[in-house]
Amino acid sequence: MRSFFKYVLATVTGISIVVVLFFAVIIGLIMSTVSQMGSGKEIDVPSDAVLYVSLNHAITERTSENPWDGLNVPGYGDVKSLGLNDIIGRIAAAKDDSRIKGIYLNPTYVNTGMASLKEIRDALTDFKKSGKFVVAYSDSYTQKAYYLASVADKIYLNPEGGLEFNGLSSSIAFVKDALQKLGVEMQVVKVGTYKSAVEPFILNEMSAANRLQVTAYLESMYGSFLSNVSEGRKISVDSLRYIADNYLVRNADDAVRLKFVDGKLYKDELLTELKKRLKVEKKKDVPSISILDYVGSSNKEQSGDRVAVVYAYGDIVDGEGSDNNIGGDRFSRELRKLRTDDRVKAVVLRVNSPGGSALASDIIAREVELIKAVKPVVVSMGDYAASGGYYISALADSIFAERETLTGSIGVFGLIPNLQGLLNNKLGVRFDEVKTGKYAGLMSSPDKPLSEEEKAIIQAEVNRIYGTFTGKVAKGRSMTVSAVDSIGQGRVWTGSQALQNGLVDGVGDIQRAVKSAAAKAKLKNYRLVYYPNVKDPFSSLLGTSKEKIRAWMLGDELGEYRQYIEQLQTITRSSGIQARMPYTIEIR
CATH class of the missing domain: 3.90.226.10 (2-enoyl-CoA Hydratase; Chain A, domain 1)
Structure with a gap:
């Protein structure tokens, strides 16, 4: 009995010491953070x-x-x-x-x-x-x-x-056979010949349409790439192509x-x-x-008139979202505040998104349209502004993109996994249900394939959303719906191509978009304000770090291959009908 109490006491003492040390570390980190914040000291820049x-x-x-x-x-x-x-x-x-x-x-x-x-x-x-x-x-x-x-x-x-x-390349990982071995069937409903987000789950190689669009936008990007290198190094574009083709x-x-x-x-x-x-x-x-330590001097105008720059980057998701994505509720609320803020005379929406939830995209697009009715709103596109990313951009007064921006992808899809083979045959798990209506259990049983009637219902919804999407693009771009459909169908375009087919108004960076917005608002002196507000260090410190720790561990183990796991997780976790870029494109 004496030994028992001795070990219990030792265990309690050990736990107490660990807890004390843990809180000591946390307090130390907080004090370090406060010290860094309080110092606010800019690192001196040497002369010359x-x-x-x-x-x-x-x-x-x-x-x-x-x-x-x-x-x-x-x-x-x-x-x-x-x-x-x-x-x-x-x-x-x-x-x-x-x-x-x-x-x-x-x-x-x-x-x-x-x-x-x-x-x-x-x-x-x-x-x-x-x-x-x-x-x-x-x-x-x-x-x-x-x-x-x-x-x-x-x-x-x-x-x-x-x-x-040696030239640009773009590759896609196909997982159809891997899913088949697991007994998983991906059931697809979509609109758009080029809407190829579903292809990695149902094919083993690119479709002819997808290969056509990838070839077209890679060539467009490659043309810009060679043109800029040629200008910088005074080597002709033809010579650069020859050197790359022959790996010289x-x-x-x-x-x-x-x-x-x-x-x-x-x-x-x-x-x-x-x-x-x-x-x-x-x-x-x-x-x-x-450049990490250099700050430079600030020469911002301090007049009352403001141009708001709203950063929208990451996947478009339902609800609030997080700092790394575009939550429909959160962003619509931010835009609503800017619409009613009389100090804000114009809005620049900076979009860098492959898309996501069709519903969240529509909620944000509605607020863009409402802002446009009372003050100028201009879109600046980053690396991506495709599918849902284009959806939230289409109703702006003007759209600017870089030549290398990937945009368009006007299409909609739904991806519903059928786990019957995995659950029934491999794991021995089965589901049974009681329902009060014929469609009460629609998509609720993971081990049952969709019936033809159920597929027809979902396809009708996908078609309806595509109609809404193309209708809003037509309204925003002053085009007919048939004209939008002809350049839609899920096809991805570069900024250069989008300028030619009318999806964007000009080639330029965010500075050009800001100047355009200010000109539309007839502003000469103004200052920029940025949204959403960046969380203060204490919010980051005390907020949950579960996702960041998981991402760190995943990246530490998988390195550059982490992106493929994350892409698979993004698709499989997405709920509802999606307006999403076919895949994340890594140019090498």
Whole structure:
């Protein structure tokens, strides 16, 4: 008995110590966060410095508050990151900052879409107008990294490094056979010849229609890609195509010979080159500041008139959603507030979304239409503004997209899994039900296939929603419904193609959209306000971190393959009828 109490006491003592230590760590983290917030100290920028730009982190549309910056905490990490808004803003600030003499660009790996990459490239091009230099250096260049680097005055490569330049490709993972082995059948209802979101679940390769659209938009993006590289490196587009088709650039020697880079340098030699440009003594370090730490000066107008920029990025979902997606209720509420706010004279909706819930898309589109009735609303499209992403854009006064933006995908689908083979045959699980009406159990039994009558009911709803979708696009774009249908059918277009077929009004970035909105509102002096409001660090600190921890663990184990698991989860968890991009497109 004495031993029993001894072990119980030891256990209780141990648990108490763990609890005390846990709360001590939490308190320490909170104090650290308060200290960082309270200091608010901007890192000093040396005189005659270079701005160091390395984009080796995930680039979202907008910088999010992270109270864990600098701390290795699961779900948050120990690496700072910037959103596209701050990357572009800080490069613009550096252009007019007398302390910054040039940019040292180190784009070994760039984790963002082609449209966002083009916006960063344009910011660097604008920076060069100041007469300041841009020097790019890397141990190796991926194709995206080289596309960004091609804007530089000088490009250098490690003597033993490589440079990838062999054309764009896009691949899709098909899981039909895997599902078949599990005894899972995907039942599909859709509208749109090109609406291929369902293909990975029912086919083993692209349909002819899907292959046609992928080929078309890849060629369109590739044309823009080659044109920009050609302009930056003074190499003809035909020569670039020939080099890529024959894979002539493989190593540093090839890159120098074909004038893709200006020289082979080791890191120490690159630093010597920078010192010469900055007229720094050999024994001294290169004065520099990272774009992660650089803030620059703020010259915002402080007049009462406002232009609101609303960031809508991620999947479109029903309900409130989260910081990483577009909740129909949350975003419609934000837009409603802006509509009734007399200080806000115009609204810019920044859309970077592959779509999602058709219902949530319609709820948001309604608010866009209501804003348009009382004040200008202009859409700026990022990497994606497809399907539901286009749905919420269509009723705006004007739409701007980058040439590389993927948009359109005007189509609707429903995906209903039949788990009969898995549950009945493999697991021995069966369901039985009692119902008061013929269709009372519609889609409620996972082990029963849809009857032909049930399929007809769902198909009728899909058709109705497609009719609503095309009707709103027709209204917003001043087109006939038949004209919208001819360029709809789920087909994906690039921004360049969308400009030709009337789905967008112009090619340009978010700055152009802001200027357009201000001009429509007849504003000369105004300030920008951003929505939704970014959560303060305490909200992030005290809020649930379950999803972030899960995402961190998944990414740590699967690396780049994590995206395929997440795509599968997104599709299978989606409820209701979807207006969604066929798939996430990774350009390599």
